[in-house]
Amino acid sequence: MNALITGTTNGIGKSLTNLLLSKNYKVIGVDKKVNKSIKNKNFYPNKINILNKKSISNFIKKLKQTNKVPDFFILNAGVNIYDNEKKLNMDLFKKCFDVNFFGVMNFVEAIELLGIRNKKIICISSTSNIIPNPKALGYFSSKLLLKKNFQLLNFNNTNQFKAIILGPVQSKISRNLKKPSGVAGIIYRFLQISSEKAAKKIFNFIHSSKKTLYVTIISLITYYLIKFTLFFMPNLYMQNNRK
Numbered sequence: 001m002n003a004l005i006t007g008t009t010n011g012i013g014k015s016l017t018n019l020l021l022s023k024n025y026k027v028i029g030v031d032k033k034v035n036k037s038i039k040n041k042n043f044y045p046n047k048i049n050i051l052n053k054k055s056i057s058n059f060i061k062k063l064k065q066t067n068k069v070p071d072f073f074i075l076n077a078g079v080n081i082y083d084n085e086k087k088l089n090m091d092l093f094k095k096c097f098d099v100n101f102f103g104v105m106n107f108v109e110a111i112e113l114l115g116i117r118n119k120k121i122i123c124i125s126s127t128s129n130i131i132p133n134p135k136a137l138g139y140f141s142s143k144l145l146l147k148k149n150f151q152l153l154n155f156n157n158t159n160q161f162k163a164i165i166l167g168p169v170q171s172k173i174s175r176n177l178k179k180p181s182g183v184a185g186i187i188y189r190f191l192q193i194s195s196e197k198a199a200k201k202i203f204n205f206i207h208s209s210k211k212t213l214y215v216t217i218i219s220l221i222t223y224y225l226i227k228f229t230l231f232f233m234p235n236l237y238m239q240n241n242r243k
Contacts, residue, residue: 001071006027006050006103008075009035012124012169014183015199016074019033023203028070029076050077050103051058054130057110064114072123072206073111075104080139088137097140101146108153109149119234122162122206147212154211164205165214201204 003020007084008029017038026042029035035045048055060187063069078100083092104123111121125147132140150163169192205213 001072002026002028002068003072003074004030005074005076006030006107008045009033009037011072011197012037012166012195012202013076015195015236016202017077019196019199019203025198028068029227030059037050046155049108051098053106053109056106057113058105060110060114060116064116069116069117073119074124075107075122077103078124078143080136081137084137085135091139096136100139100142104146105149106175118160118219120160120162120206121150122164122202123147125150125163125165127165150212161211162206163212164202165212167196169193169195169222 003025003028005013005020008017008027009031014037017029020027021038021040021042024042027044029038029041029045030048031052032047032049034047036041036204038045045135046059048059050056060069079096080097083089083093083096095214111119123146126137126143128140128141129144129147147163149164150161153161201213235237
């Protein structure tokens with residue numbers, strides 16, 4: 001089987017790529033720079049700007065013309081930026097939203113316009129929907145909307161859209177950010193798993209009939225508990241750090 005994965009250079013994308021390769025999958029890698037770190041005859045790295053609709057359309061069209069359309073499109077590439085640390089920075093907000101949301105939807109549009117059907121298209125959302133960080137509004141907003149859109153896309157399309165609610169996962173996207181403190185910090189550490197463990201859960205999920213994956217049952221239970229609590233005590237999990 002074949003899979004296309006965006007963001008294969010580190011974290012979840014790299015772990016999932018290595019896992020699929022170990023199971024004799026052919027993996028098409030899509031990154032902003034050619035990934036030279038994975039040495040495997042079944043790995044095909046490509047340098048593509050996911051914000052460029054024309055580049056993505058041409059790339060998907062070429063895959064279709066050469067009968068190399070993957071069975072799975074795993075749209076994993078993303079960034080997490082502090083865009084509201086002291087005051088809202090709309091440039092950073094837009095950068096985060098462009099990559100996390102429009103970078104994914106550009107693939108969706110190209111796949112739909114080219115009439116590619118019956119392929120699984122998977123987006124990566126985040127538990128930032130559970131414990132929002134007030135310093136990272138673009139990340140929270142883009143990941144939340146991505147999850148909602150993929151749930152709605154299933155109503156009108158023959159493609160099977162699936163959403164993965166990940167995190168916290170030990171990866172480069174989160175290492176450079178300050179971890180939450182207080183009660184939120186305790187929950188964060190409780191839920192955090194390695195990218196290798198997350199990759200195994202994702203592998204099982206993409207082969208299942210489920211439309212949404214919360215990486216652990218604990219995270220699903222925690223989601224509803226926190227969602228209920230935040231309604232009454234929003235400051236319990238979100239501390240205002242703007243000074």
